[in-house]
Amino acid sequence: MIHSVTDALQLAGQIRPISQSAPLLDMTVVNSTQESWRELLPYRQVAFERWERATRLQHNISAMQLVDAGFEEVLRVLERMRPLLLIKPSAEQFERLLSLQKQLQQLQPSYLQYPLWDPMFNIIYPRRRALRRRFRLKAVSLLEPKHREESLQLLLPGADGPQSLSLQLPANTDPSRLAQLINEQLAPLGISLNVENREAVFECDDQLWQQLQGNLSLSGQGMRLPAGEMHNIRLEELLDWRDPREWRFDSPEMLRQTRAKLERTARRIEHWRQDWQAQKQQVTSNLSQQLGEISLPPVDACFGSQLEALLAQANIGRGHAEDLLK
Incomplete structure (x- = not known):
């Protein structure tokens, strides 16, 4: 997106006014207006670049918060599975294990219609190699x-x-x-x-x-x-051990292997959540700094009010902004 905004604004500064056979206005006023517009363009470009950085950071925080909440639910399901794997399950417990296994498979959170993790609970980052x-x-x-x-x-x-x-x-x-x-x-x-x-x-x-x-x-x-x-x-x-679809409960040996896979999965998720909590304060602080640079409302304000403040600061309408972002 930043490239589209930058290119659009740079192009706007390169377009020359249409020549007229006879001046329609006092050329002193016209030249002064054109010069003011050219002086304003760099500031508007900087405003959009700062807005893009702040928006991207805010989207990242929102996505990671969804991942954190989703992982919390995964840990709850794993906790319910853990006691059922200690002994050979009864027919009722076996069905319960299959139901919990299905719940793990169905936990597939998304943000803006993009999945946040793959079937092995690996977080999908934009530049990461596709599954x-x-x-x-x-x-x-x-x-x-x-x-x-x-x-x-x-x-x-x-x-x-x-x-x-x-x-x-x-x-x-x-x-x-x-x-x-x-x-x-x-x-x-x-x-x-x-x-x-x-x-x-x-x-x-x-x-x-x-x-x-x-x-x-x-x-x-x-x-x-x-x-x-x-x-x-x-x-x-061919499924990886980290994929819950690969877990089996048919024999004592399979139960033992599944217990080990469950514990390793839980440790991976808990380790990620600890790292995220450690980074969260710093990331939120960076976002507040970005918003401060473009005079937007604080982090806890809704995205709509932040965008309205930016448009007012840039002295443009929403339609004009949408055209620049295309």
């Missing part, structure tokens, strides 16, 4: 060497319609080389491949994963897939 989804193909082994070359046809859903890709798998090639070739051919689609425990593990961003909806279409030539029509291949997502 990656890991998965493998069910009932298909692409890394198994074959004595004949095979061409696989891959069909993926896309925002502009299905995308088709032909995967060329040469004959008598070892799995590591096949993995390298497949990875190179899938890269344009935003999919990568790694070998883990001699299995092909694929990875894509969250947006593509949502489009796949747990399936993709493949056709082969009789080596790894039957020849002919497309086959719907199910995708199995």
Whole structure:
């Protein structure tokens, strides 16, 4: 946003007045007005830049406050789960555990329609790398060497319609080389491949994963897939231990592992909340300083009153401000 405001204001200072064949006003008055306008422009630009910094900081504080409140709710759910993991649960307790697990999955706070954390309770920062989804193909082994070359046809859903890709798998090639070739051919689609425990593990961003909806279409030539029509291949997502969907309660050993995961998750969240509380006072102080520089109401005032004060200070209307911010 700051670039748009800066560019708009700089452009306004570069535009020359339209020349007239005959002066409509006293040119002394016109020149004086133009000179005053040029002198005013830098101050208005500085005001908007300060407003942008203060607004961005205020949005960050609001988002972090929502994260803090959401994490507090996560800790409450974990606290209710903790005693149920100490002994083998009854049928009723097992259902209770599943219900609490579902609550953890549904706790997905957002700010201005942007999610604040991923399924593993990692905070999503604007410049952070997008969430990656890991998965493998069910009932298909692409890394198994074959004595004949095979061409696989891959069909993926896309925002502009299905995308088709032909995967060329040469004959008598070892799995590591096949993995390298497949990875190179899938890269344009935003999919990568790694070998883990001699299995092909694929990875894509969250947006593509949502489009796949747990399936993709493949056709082969009789080596790894039957020849002919497309086959719907199910995708199995590989979950991290920090994702509550991965937690299991079916046996004493699984209960023990889930207890350990729960405790580690609780410690991570508590550590973040302690850091946030330590930083909160300093961040709020910085915001008050930014608001003071642009003569806006204090931090506890509503955002609308702050914007009205800024517009009055800059001597412009809301419509003009919206045009500059486009």
